[in-house]
Amino acid sequence: MSDALLQVENLERHFEGLKAVDGISFTVAPGEVVSIIGPNGSGKTTTLNLVTGTIRAHGGSIVLDGTRIDRVDSARIAEHGIARTFQNGRVFATLSVADNIEVGMHSTLRANRPFRELSNFFLLRWIPLLGELFIAIIGTPASRREDKQIKNAVETEIHRFEARLGPRRDDPAYSLSYANRRRTEIARALALKPKLLVLDEPTAGMNQSETAEVLEQLLELKAEGQAILLVEHKLDLVMIVSDRVIVMDGGRIIAEGRPEDVRHDPSVIEAYIGRRRTVGGGDEE
Amino acid sequence: MLDTLIAGLLRGNVYALGAVGISLVFGVMNVVNFAQFSFFGLGAMLAWFFITTLGLPFWLALPLVLVVCAALGLIINISVVRPLAKFLPLAAMLSTYAVSQILDNASQIAFTAQFRVFPPVLPNSNLHIGNMRFGTSDLVMLSTTAVVMLVMSLFLKYGKVGRAIRATSQDQEAALQMGIPVGLVQHVSFVIASALGGLAGVFIALYVGVANPASGLNIGLTAFVAATLGGLGSLVGAVIGGFVLGILEAFGIHFFGDTSRQIIIFVILIVVLIARPGGLLGKVPLISTEPLTGTFLGKGRPLRIPRWVWAAAFVVLGIVIPLLRNDYVLITGTQVLIYAIIAAGFTVTAGQAGVLALGQAGPIAIGAYMSAALTMQLHFSFWVALPVAGLCAAIVASILASPIWGVKGHYISIATLGLGITIVAVIQLIVPQGIYNIPVPQWFGTALTTPTAYYLIDFGVLVITLLVMWRIRRSHLGKVISSVGSDEVAALASGVRGRNYKALAFAISAFFAGIGGSLLAHQYTYIDPTIFTMLMSLLVVTIVIMGGVSLPYGAVVGAIILIGAMELLRFTPELRIIVYGLVLILVVRFRPGGILVRNS
Numbered sequence: 001m002s003d004a005l006l007q008v009e010n011l012e013r014h015f016e017g018l019k020a021v022d023g024i025s026f027t028v029a030p031g032e033v034v035s036i037i038g039p040n041g042s043g044k045t046t047t048l049n050l051v052t053g054t055i056r057a058h059g060g061s062i063v064l065d066g067t068r069i070d071r072v073d074s075a076r077i078a079e080h081g082i083a084r085t086f087q088n089g090r091v092f093a094t095l096s097v098a099d100n101i102e103v104g105m106h107s108t109l110r111a112n113r114p115f116r117e118l119s120n121f122f123l124l125r126w127i128p129l130l131g132e133l134f135i136a137i138i139g140t141p142a143s144r145r146e147d148k149q150i151k152n153a154v155e156t157e158i159h160r161f162e163a164r165l166g167p168r169r170d171d172p173a174y175s176l177s178y179a180n181r182r183r184t185e186i187a188r189a190l191a192l193k194p195k196l197l198v199l200d201e202p203t204a205g206m207n208q209s210e211t212a213e214v215l216e217q218l219l220e221l222k223a224e225g226q227a228i229l230l231v232e233h234k235l236d237l238v239m240i241v242s243d244r245v246i247v248m249d250g251g252r253i254i255a256e257g258r259p260e261d262v263r264h265d266p267s268v269i270e271a272y273i274g275r276r277r278t279v280g281g282g283d284e285e
Numbered sequence: 286m287l288d289t290l291i292a293g294l295l296r297g298n299v300y301a302l303g304a305v306g307i308s309l310v311f312g313v314m315n316v317v318n319f320a321q322f323s324f325f326g327l328g329a330m331l332a333w334f335f336i337t338t339l340g341l342p343f344w345l346a347l348p349l350v351l352v353v354c355a356a357l358g359l360i361i362n363i364s365v366v367r368p369l370a371k372f373l374p375l376a377a378m379l380s381t382y383a384v385s386q387i388l389d390n391a392s393q394i395a396f397t398a399q400f401r402v403f404p405p406v407l408p409n410s411n412l413h414i415g416n417m418r419f420g421t422s423d424l425v426m427l428s429t430t431a432v433v434m435l436v437m438s439l440f441l442k443y444g445k446v447g448r449a450i451r452a453t454s455q456d457q458e459a460a461l462q463m464g465i466p467v468g469l470v471q472h473v474s475f476v477i478a479s480a481l482g483g484l485a486g487v488f489i490a491l492y493v494g495v496a497n498p499a500s501g502l503n504i505g506l507t508a509f510v511a512a513t514l515g516g517l518g519s520l521v522g523a524v525i526g527g528f529v530l531g532i533l534e535a536f537g538i539h540f541f542g543d544t545s546r547q548i549i550i551f552v553i554l555i556v557v558l559i560a561r562p563g564g565l566l567g568k569v570p571l572i573s574t575e576p577l578t579g580t581f582l583g584k585g586r587p588l589r590i591p592r593w594v595w596a597a598a599f600v601v602l603g604i605v606i607p608l609l610r611n612d613y614v615l616i617t618g619t620q621v622l623i624y625a626i627i628a629a630g631f632t633v634t635a636g637q638a639g640v641l642a643l644g645q646a647g648p649i650a651i652g653a654y655m656s657a658a659l660t661m662q663l664h665f666s667f668w669v670a671l672p673v674a675g676l677c678a679a680i681v682a683s684i685l686a687s688p689i690w691g692v693k694g695h696y697i698s699i700a701t702l703g704l705g706i707t708i709v710a711v712i713q714l715i716v717p718q719g720i721y722n723i724p725v726p727q728w729f730g731t732a733l734t735t736p737t738a739y740y741l742i743d744f745g746v747l748v749i750t751l752l753v754m755w756r757i758r759r760s761h762l763g764k765v766i767s768s769v770g771s772d773e774v775a776a777l778a779s780g781v782r783g784r785n786y787k788a789l790a791f792a793i794s795a796f797f798a799g800i801g802g803s804l805l806a807h808q809y810t811y812i813d814p815t816i817f818t819m820l821m822s823l824l825v826v827t828i829v830i831m832g833g834v835s836l837p838y839g840a841v842v843g844a845i846i847l848i849g850a851m852e853l854l855r856f857t858p859e860l861r862i863i864v865y866g867l868v869l870i871l872v873v874r875f876r877p878g879g880i881l882v883r884n885s
Binding site: 188 | 586753756757760761762763764765767768770771772774775776777778779780781782785786788789793835
């Protein structure tokens with residue numbers, strides 16, 4: 001599977017002896033929507049946190065589009081093209097909806113971030129930082145052009161959720177409803193123009209009609225060819241949107257395949273409703 | 286060598302007692318309690334008073350001191366700390382500093398500021414092992430601490446209230462829902478902490494042999510560092526931190542001399558925090574469940590300011606006031622303007638990047654000394670020295686601060702507090718005396734010595750500062766810095782390197798602090814290290830909180846209130862500090878986001 005967009009092999013992470021993710025391997029192809037399901041504490045969110053670099057892996061490898069990313073920080077992973085949302089929703093509370101989305105574009109900017117290649121080097125990182133400061137205070141013609149592009153791109157993303165976010169574009173994110181925060185988060189992630197979009201329970205806390213709305217938007221993204229790695233509890237949504245489903249339990253993958261196959265897999269049914277004697281780990285934050 | 290070890294143990298003993306108090310209160314209230322500092326000085330003075338003036342025996346005086354301190358602690362908690370902690374833990378912290386100032390001042394009025402010889406109630410060199418001498422006094426102190434710690438740990442482990450304290454410090458909300466009277470638990474913790482502070486004060490007086498009301502500050506600061514070192518909220522950590530710090534400090538003084546004391550302490554602190562960001566026994570969650578650095582940011586919307594207000598403010602501050610030609614108003618005005626410059630520059634760090642740095646006196650001092658050196662040694666013109674001083678402050682402060690950007694939450698505040706104190710301590714080592722005759726600014730050969738000239742210079746610099754800060758806030762960079770302050774984990778996931786931007790924000794703030802320092806130096810024409818105190822750092826923080834922590838123009842309003850209005854009370858310094866405390870308390874109570882921020 002060398003043509004995979006994301007290739008995860010033997011990924012491991014333990015928390016004080018508890019193996020939250022215990023040597024899992026999977027791939028996501030370009031344009032593919034892959035969902036991870038499983039009981040609470042089965043290691044889904046930890047897997048996402050590992051893939052996005054939010055926490056470090058203890059073993060195994062993650063390759064995105066030919067580049068190994070399991071040893072780099074999450075800012076660099078974002079630059080490589082993975083954007084994510086968080087389980088409990090993490091918006092920038094003091095920034096407006098539009099500004100939240102603008103921050104999401106950070107890794108796509110050029111003129112506003114001169115010498116950005118140096119950002120990771122000791123001491124030399126001050127060159128891009130001071131460059132950005134200069135742009136902020138004085139500006140260049142190129143940066144002003146880019147500012148206009150930023151504005152347009154922000155409008156495009158808000159337009160995706162026009163009915164919901166349109167009227168709130170200048171309101172600070174802390175004043176938004178829970179569902180609108182999730183939308184802002186998704187818009188912010190999409191602003192990064194990611195190769196892979198990682199969504200951690202995007203419909204958590206949403207009612208049925210809001211969930212249906214998200215489903216529609218996910219299908220739209222899928223139609224646009226966006227590769228998505230999704231963790232979700234609402235199985236109806238998972239079954240409709242996914243090309244492939246991965247089932248995790250106790251840090252391992254217990255089943256994998258097309259949605260309709262997975263649905264009838266006895267081990268999956270057991271993991272969800274069967275009488276399990278051992279209880280999986282508790283890594284979910 | 287053994288003598289040094291014993292000295293270290295005895296000092297560590299005192300620090301451990303104080304640190305346990307600080308950690309206890311932090312655990313149950315999430316408030317860093319600076320008022321604890323005052324109990325050291327107060328304990329010592331009360332003991333002196335009971336023994337020398339009233340002629341009470343030591344064994345009666347000691348419990349009396351504890352009772353008085355405990356009662357005071359209860360009053361402080363009921364009247365100030367608990368009401369404020371509900372709104373903004375940070376404001377509660379600042380108000381505890383105000384309380385500590387009030388206590389110190391009251392104690393100074395009661396006992397005068399002079400050093401008193403503490404009566405030798407117990408022999409202190411009547412015993413020896415080999416050729417090492419020590420006394421009953423030392424043994425009593427160490428064994429008292431041991432007993433206190435044992436009783437405390439049993440109480441916390443098995444006592445009903447003790448368990449409630451532990452439950453509250455783990456999860457206040459859950460404790461409340463389980464029917465634990467959290468208010469009572471907090472009162473009890475505060476009372477215990479205050480009594481321990483008093484006890485530590487008596488011990489330090491016994492050990493040193495003299496006492497004065499202000500003697501608590503240094504010990505308090507060290508105890509505070511000890512609590513941080515151990516991990517805020519961890520009592521065992523506090524004890525370990527206290528003894529580790531006491532012993533290392535004793536050896537440090539033995540080898541490098543007493544002037545290096547503060548430097549040693551804060552270097553240890555910063556090294557430990559880099560290695561273990563949550564202190565020796567503290568734990569930092571792998572992924573913060575909520576944005577730690579941003580939690581203090583008040584939520585609310587800045588008031589919309591109509592354009593004519595800007596114009597009017599410009600006319601009043603820039604034209605009307607200078608035309609009044611009232612020297613008193615102008616001199617006060619220069620102070621207001623300088624603090625406004627420093628505080629406006631600080632909003633990007635405190636408000637946007639969410640780093641509540643408590644050591645701005647450090648870069649201010651660098652700016653002041655640099656500017657003095659440039660104009661006096663190298664005969665630079667003031668106009669060149671001013672920006673260069675700002676740059677030097679930014680560069681030096683950034684280099685020194687570079688290791689701490691991985692530290693989070695309260696710890697980063699404490700690390701910057703240490704940084705500020707260390708910078709001033711190093712300057713004091715290099716230039717122990719004050720610097721006189723710093724040249725005044727010149728304008729084409731004319732010396733600018735009038736208050737009007739100073740005022741106009743400062744006003745010009747303030748306008749430029751506000752313009753720069755406004756540009757930064759509006760830019761992509763400004764939004765990125767704000768995102769780091771809001772939620773660092775999410776910022777990283779959006780490709781924003783949080784540490785870099787915190788460092789940049791701090792450098793910008795240090796630049797303006799240095800500019801402010803330079804202006805101060807050339808207008809006082811005299812500087813010495815006692816100007817750049819912790820009080821100065823906290824004043825800067827209070828100013829930005831008062832105006833609205835991320836609003837540069839809010840800093841101007843804050844400076845007008847805190848520097849300008851306070852100036853009216855200059856004739857009565859004690860009252861001034863009390864008013865300072867009250868103003869802060871009222872603002873936080875009714876406008877937690879700042880005066881220019883509408884509540885939400």
